[in-house]
Every structure is written in C-alpha cells, then in structure tokens.
Amino acid sequence: MIVPINIYSDDVLRQQALPLEGVDKEVEELLGNMFETMYSAPGIGLAAPQVGRSLRLLVLDISCMREYANVKPMVVINPEIVAVKGYRSMEEGCLSLPGLQGDVVRPSSISLNYRDEHFEGQNAEFSGLLARVLQHEIDHLDGRLFVDRLQKKERRKVQKELDALAAGRFIASYPVVLPVKVNKA
Ligand code: ZN
Numbered sequence: 001m002i003v004p005i006n007i008y009s010d011d012v013l014r015q016q017a018l019p020l021e022g023v024d025k026e027v028e029e030l031l032g033n034m035f036e037t038m039y040s041a042p043g044i045g046l047a048a049p050q051v052g053r054s055l056r057l058l059v060l061d062i063s064c065m066r067e068y069a070n071v072k073p074m075v076v077i078n079p080e081i082v083a084v085k086g087y088r089s090m091e092e093g094c095l096s097l098p099g100l101q102g103d104v105v106r107p108s109s110i111s112l113n114y115r116d117e118h119f120e121g122q123n124a125e126f127s128g129l130l131a132r133v134l135q136h137e138i139d140h141l142d143g144r145l146f147v148d149r150l151q152k153k154e155r156r157k158v159q160k161e162l163d164a165l166a167a168g169r170f171i172a173s174y175p176v177v178l179p180v181k182v183n184k185a
Contacts, residue, residue: 002037003051004175005095008145009166010052013096017047017054017141019078023119027057031075031117034059041174043095045133047140050096052177058137062129071130075117079138082123083111090132092146098172100161102150106135 006012020027030053038046038059045060061073084107093101109127112134116122126134136146147158164170168178 004177009179014143045137047137056141077115079114085109
C-alpha cells in the first residue's frame with residue numbers, strides 16, 4: 001500500500017525515533033508499504049518517520065542508477081555509524097522536501113552496525129552513493145533534515161522554498177500529509 005509522506009514542517013520529522021525490538025507482522029507490513037511508497041514516488045531511500053512512524057527503520061534501493069544496478073535493496077534497522085572516513089560534497093534531495101536540492105558535505109565512507117530485515121546483526125562498510133543515502137536516512141531517525149546541514153549561504157538560498165513548504169505551498173507528484181497550518185498571532 002502506498003502511504004502518504006510527511007512534509008518538512010511536520011513534528012514527526014523532528015523526533016528522535018525509537019529503536020525496534022524485533023521484526024513482527026506489523027513491521028513487515030510497514031516495510032512493504034515503505035518500499036512500495038519509495039518506488040512509486042520515486043525515491044532511492046525512505047525512513048520510517050517520513051511515513052509518520054517514529055521508528056529506527058529505513059529502506060533504500062539505488063539500483064535504478066546505472067553504476068549501482070547490481071546493488072540489492074536494503075532494510076536497515078537500528079543503525080549505528082561506528083566509524084567514518086573522508087569528506088565529500090554531493091547534491092541531495094528528499095521526498096519530505098519536494099522540489100528542493102542542495103549540496104551537503106558528509107563523510108565519504110562509513111562503517112555501520114545495524115540489523116537486517118530478519119533482525120540479524122550486521123556490520124559493513126559503505127562508500128559512494130550508498131554511504132550518502134544511508135547517512136541521509138539515518139539523519140531522519142535523529143530528527144535531522146539535509147537542509148540542516150547546508151552551509152549558511154546555501155541555506156539562505158532555499159529559505160523561501162522552505163517557508164513555502166511549511167505553508168503547504170508546493171507541488172508533489174506523490175501523496176503527502178499536508179503540514180498543519182499554524183496561525184500567526
Ligand atoms: Zn530525506
């Protein structure tokens with residue numbers, strides 16, 4: 001089932017998400033919905049808070065990019081970055097920030113502890129686009145968005161677009177949860 005995506009100013013995107021204690025039927029259903037929603041948007045990564053669930057869970061699939069065609073889809077539960085290496089700037093976008101792009105500096109490779117879709121413990125090194133998407137999605141689990149990591153000048157450039165998102169003035173090609181409008185006194 002395709003589920004609507006929560007947008008920029010939504011509180012759920014600012015919460016510290018809770019770790020999972022296992023994978024039950026409900027989590028399996030959530031995972032299925034997240035993959036379906038990500039593919040249809042389309043996107044290459046999606047974190048549970050983006051569909052309104054404050055859980056430390058994300059899905060990704062970068063195989064639509066030609067040079068990553070052999071990379072399998074991933075389920076990442078309770079991730080913990082245990083080491084980083086190098087730095088690289090790369091343009092990012094986000095399904096919770098429709099229409100926005102910006103250059104973000106992040107470590108170029110990471111060592112990650114996490115649990116897979118069977119809740120088996122894993123440790124692996126990631127670099128390139130995979131490291132990038134993982135870090136972007138893990139940020140979502142900590143209530144952080146890529147625009148928080150833009151340099152001041154870059155951030156100023158997108159402030160108008162952020163205000164428009166917060167006010168519900170945007171176009172998305174996928175179902176969204178419209179942000180609740182706050183009345184200014
Ligand atoms: Zn995102």
